[in-house]
Amino acid sequence: MEACMNIFDIIGPVMVGPSSSHTAGAVRIGYISRKLMGEPVSKAQINLYGSFLATGKGHGTRKALVAGLLGMNTDDMRIPDSFEIAKEQGMEVHFGEARLKDAHPNTAQLILTGQSGRQLEVIGQSIGGARINIAQIDGIDTNFSGDYPTLVVHNLDQPGHVAEVTSMLSHKGVNIATMQLYRSNRGGEAVMVLECDQEIPEDGIRWLEKVEGVKKVTYLSIE
Numbered sequence: 001m002e003a004c005m006n007i008f009d010i011i012g013p014v015m016v017g018p019s020s021s022h023t024a025g026a027v028r029i030g031y032i033s034r035k036l037m038g039e040p041v042s043k044a045q046i047n048l049y050g051s052f053l054a055t056g057k058g059h060g061t062r063k064a065l066v067a068g069l070l071g072m073n074t075d076d077m078r079i080p081d082s083f084e085i086a087k088e089q090g091m092e093v094h095f096g097e098a099r100l101k102d103a104h105p106n107t108a109q110l111i112l113t114g115q116s117g118r119q120l121e122v123i124g125q126s127i128g129g130a131r132i133n134i135a136q137i138d139g140i141d142t143n144f145s146g147d148y149p150t151l152v153v154h155n156l157d158q159p160g161h162v163a164e165v166t167s168m169l170s171h172k173g174v175n176i177a178t179m180q181l182y183r184s185n186r187g188g189e190a191v192m193v194l195e196c197d198q199e200i201p202e203d204g205i206r207w208l209e210k211v212e213g214v215k216k217v218t219y220l221s222i223e
Helices: 007-011 020-037 050-059 063-067 079-088 161-171 204-209
Strands: 041-050 092-099 106-114 120-129 131-137 140-144 150-156 177-184 189-196 214-220
Touching: 020 063, 020 106, 020 120, 020 214, 041 050, 041 063, 050 106, 063 079, 063 106, 079 092, 140 150, 140 177, 140 189, 150 161, 161 177, 161 189, 161 204, 204 214
Parallel strands: 041 092
Antiparallel strands: 041 106, 106 120, 120 131, 131 140, 150 189, 150 214, 177 189
């Protein structure tokens, strides 16, 4: 049986910059983090790890991450000017070294503050060909690509929450592609990560935010 190849494996991504991992992947990490935030970013502490830290400056990784946080895609010609654009838009950006253990060599830790004061921490990995993996959100392990509408629900580990989320999605006509469940300990903090085949209506997200025991809802729309 012949292996199936992705078009990126043949011709690579459409991008601005010298490297699909250090540039295009970095843009995607920033872009997905901005979408997860759900509002413009006012402050970003960006910590780099491994190859991103060692050689990323020459490959434009820092500018690429900031460009993504500004909402730019990999083919945006403004990527080389992202620092200046961020300054014009009032986005405060700082860089540092990520203190991580055994992480992927192309990893960025983004500690973000939105214009409303909302906080979000994302650890993203660039895994080649502009493909990425969101490895953590707010300190909880996750594994998703950002290619699908994705719902992340932080809740108390109590009976009924999974049923409430899946029932809401069924009521809205949204099919679940993948579902991951995590918890810190029995009865402690829990997280659901659901990749979906359709966009989730905003009223469904707002309803979830008001469910007793739900602490935070983060939604990635790909529209």
